[in-house]
Amino acid sequence: MQATTLALVGATGGAGTTRTAVELAALGARDGRDVAVVDAAFTTQGLSEYVSGRIGTDLTTLVTDETGASLSAATYPIALGDESDGGTSAAAGGDAPDLPGRADAIPARAPFERVARAKTAEAARKLERRIDEAETSYDAVVVDAAPVGSNEAVAGVTTADRTAAVFPATAHGRDALQRLRGRIADVGAGVDRSIAVAGGLSETDSEAGGAESDADAHLPATDPAIASAPTAAAGNGAYARAVTAAFEGAFDATVGIEFEEPGLVDRLTP
Template sequence: MQATTLALVGATGGAGTTRTAVELAAMGARGGDDVAVVDAAFTTQGLSEYVAGRIDPDLTALLTDDTDAPLSAAAYPVAGTRDAARSGSGGERGKSRGGDGDRDGPVLSGRVDAVPARAPFERVARAKTAEAARKLEQRIDEAATTYDAVVVDAAPAGSNEAVAAATSADRAAAVRPATAHGGDATQRLRGRIADVGGSLDATLAVEHPGAGETDGDPAADDAGRNGSGVVRVPATDPEVRAAPTAASRGDAYARAIAVAYEAAFDASLDVEFPEQGLIDRITS
C-alpha cells in the first residue's frame, strides 16, 4: 500500500460517511488487512453505535485526560465481525469488550477496529480545541503504525477535528448523496478543504433508499469508479445492525465498497465474489 490513511469527509450531514467508513474497513479486513476506523466526528459520535458493550476510554479521553495511554486502549472490535487471528496490540479481539449485545458475524482474514468518540459534552468541548486537534493528528499517525490501513470518519469540514483529519491523512475523499444536490455540496467542500491547505482525491456518491434524485448527477449512470474519480455506492439497508454488509456479502453494494477500497489505498484485495468472480474494475 502506498497510502495508509484515508479521511472520509461528509459533504453534507447524513451523507452516510460513518457507515461507509465502517464498510470500507470491513472490506479491507475481509481481504486480509488490519484496519482501524478513527472517529473525527465528535459532535455526532455515530461510530460508537457500531461497537457493542461499554466504551471506556474513548478517543476524546485519549486527546484530553489520558494522553499517555496507547491508542489500543480505545480500540474496540466492530460489532458483527469476528477476527480469525485475534492478534494485535489490543490483545484478544474475538468479542467486543463489555460482552453485552455482542453479535456474531463472519470470520475475517484481518481485523477491523473502531476508535470511537463517546463522551459527555464537557469532554467533547475540550477535544474540539486546536491543541486536541494536533493530538488527533498524532493519534492518526499512531494508528498507521499498527494497522495496514486507517479510515478516519470526519464531519463536513467546519471543526478543528475535521480539518485535522482532512489535512493530515494521506488522502481525503468526499462522501456525498448520489444526487445533484450532493454534487453541489462536494464542490463547496472542495473549496473549504483547499482553504486549509488540503485537497479531495476522490468522491463516493452514496445512494439512499427511496431517494431517487439522480438527475444531473454524473455518478448516477455509472456503477463503480468512473473517469471523474467518483465511485457510486448503491443503496443498502441503513440500519446500524445491518452493518457491515461488506464483511460477507457479494452484492452490488459490497462490490462497490471493494472498488472504493482498492482505489483509496492502491490495494489489490484478495476477495472473490461468487456472482462475478474477481472484482471487476469499471474505468473510463
C-alpha cells in the same frame, strides 16, 4: 498500498460517511488486512454505534485527560454482521463472520464537557499524533470526519495521506461536493477521491446519474439501518462489490476476495 491513511469527509450531514468508513474497514479485514477507523466527528459520535458493548476510554479521553495512554486503550472491535447483505449485526445477536484481518474502531463517546475540550486546537494536534500512531499499528487507517468546520476535522484531512469526499448521489449532493472542495482547499488540503452514496427511492434517475458521473466510486442504495452493517464483511451483492472497488481506489490496493457469481434473480434485481 501506497496510501495508508484515508480521511473520509462528508459533503453534507447524513451523507453516509461513518457507514462508508465502517464498510471499508470490514472489507479490508475480509481481505486479511488490519484496518482501524478513527472517529474525528466528535459532535455526532456515530462510530460508537458500531461497537458492541460498553465504551470506557474513548478517543476524546486520549486527546484531553489521558494523553499518555496507548491508543489501544480506546480501541474496540467493530461489531460485524452476519453473512448476508441484509444481515443482523453481531451487536444485535447475529452470527459474525470470522475474518482473517481486524476491523477496529477508535470511537468518540463522551459528555459535552469533554467533547468541548477535545475540539480545541491543542487537542487537534494531539489527534494528529493519534492518527500517526494508528498508522504504525494498522495496514490501513480510515479517519471519519464531519464536513470540514471543526479542529478535529481539519486535523483529519491534513494528517491523512489522502482525502475522499462522501456525498449523496443527487444534484444537491453534487453541489455540496463542490463547496466541500473549497473548504478543504482553504485548510491547505485537497479532495483526492469522491464517493457518491445512493440514498434510495427518493432519488430520481436523473439526479443520481448526474451525481454518479462526478464520482470516482459509487455505492448503491442498501438498507440504511445500523443493524445491517457492515454488509461488506461477508456480502456478495452489488454493495459489497462497490465497497471493494472504493477500497482499491482509495488505497491503491488489489483486493483478493473472490465473490460468488450472482444468480439469475440477483442479475434481474436492480
